Amino acid sequence: MRNNQDELFKTLADPTRRALFERLCREGELTVGALTVGAGVSQPAVSKHLGVLKQAGLVLDRHQGRQTHYSAQLGALAPLIDWTSEMTSFWERRFDDLDDLLKRMDQ
Amino acid sequence: MRNNQDELFKTLADPTRRALFERLCREGELTVGALTVGAGVSQPAVSKHLGVLKQAGLVLDRHQGRQTHYSAQLGALAPLIDWTSEMTSFWERRFDDLDDLLKRMDQ
DNA sequence: CTCATAGATAACTCACTGGTTATTAATTGA
């Protein structure tokens, strides 16, 4: 599970790769060719990035003829959302603890 | 702003650095020495990671004598939360669009 | 069958980054 978070953060840390994922979120299913246009890098680079995204579970691929269509898998973001809310919960618990402490001192 | 997301993802992508940040979230303010214990890397490595976290706005430092106390700045996670919810919103809008389309086809 | 196109893979290069040890600066205490 921790490993999963690691893979997610690492995968999304690269701006080119994150941009590809964002386009898939915004525009839905796209082919490699369509993604390559405007990606700012070569087609092999795009393919490699898509491979990494797929490995992390962030995209799905669908082969149709000689084209490959990729689509975003939003569910894969769950560990990231969980992580942030966990960090936030620690923060809030800290306030709660402080609150408890102050109340206890009040008595 | 995009730059900010970039820095956040990059900063949190390293497991050692993320672990330091997590400890600060869980345990509150800690000195460099305390953080070094159990970090699994040398003190200079810890200092460097803290420097990167500070650069990203994820931690604050407070000097007291010859010790430096670091604390987490949860607010700095906002761009990350915003990003995920933005991606999710695209996802939901897609469903809405599909819904609209189906309704329109129904007529 | 042949040629073109789409995408993946191979092989390689180069820059960046995370780690190390050694050193320095600053503060505390004897």
Next chain:
DNA sequence: TCAATTAATAACCAGTGAGTTATCTATGAG
């Protein structure tokens, strides 16, 4: 004043990873 401690910085090294070009595989069209 001198020694010890805390953290930061310097200098260096090695692994990783993102990019490239060239090539291969597979599908589609004529």
